[in-house]
Amino acid sequence: MTDNAAHPQDIPAAAADGRDAPAERRDLADVPAVEVIGTVTVHLMSAAAVKLGLAENGEADLDLDEARKLITALAGLITAAAPEIGSQHAGPLRDGLRTLQLAFREASPFPDEPGQGPGEKFTGAVYARA
Template sequence: MPTPTGPAPGDDQPPRDLAEVPSIEVISRAALMLLSAAAEKLGLAEEDPAGSPHRDLDEARRLITALAGLITAAGEYLGPHAASMRDGLQALQRAFREASAVPDEPGQGPGEKFTGPVH
């Protein structure tokens, strides 16, 4: 049984069967969801990230690591979007390091086992 993908918020297009969705779209949407969720868990949507009620560095670590694995594994398929996704990932990794009371050693931060140290 085909599984439909739901429309994006504000999207008036009808759902499509997953079989009809190109793999690059699935990968890109997954990466954007991970990126957005990690930013929320870092509190980056708030004027004062440290005061965000959504801030959760443990959750952010998991999301950033998953994003790093996905971007590293699928980088060759992301085409012109690969560079901007890597930039977004590095920005999250730096924001995580800045938010941590006790920063990880270089190479030990979230996703750094896939990307290498981020300073």
């Protein structure tokens, strides 16, 4: 039987500019947890932005049900990880999450009540700054 599972040593290292660096590979054991958490959150944020119609294809990719799931998962991850990764790392992630939560509210034809939006069970109600 063939093993088709990805192995940690096969994970490409990210280049400084955010693109994959195919020539370089890093052993997952050498990657700090804060970097793994940051990478996962960036992927969730990017996917949520696409589902909110904020990417290249715009509203063609709009799917609020999918965006809600991604934003809720992101909120849970950031909320759980914040005490472990520290405010210097969690602060920018929270800002990005808040921006997505507000974009979701704006994209919704029938916005959720405050505290009922995606991820707000983890973050509390999100309001636009005046």
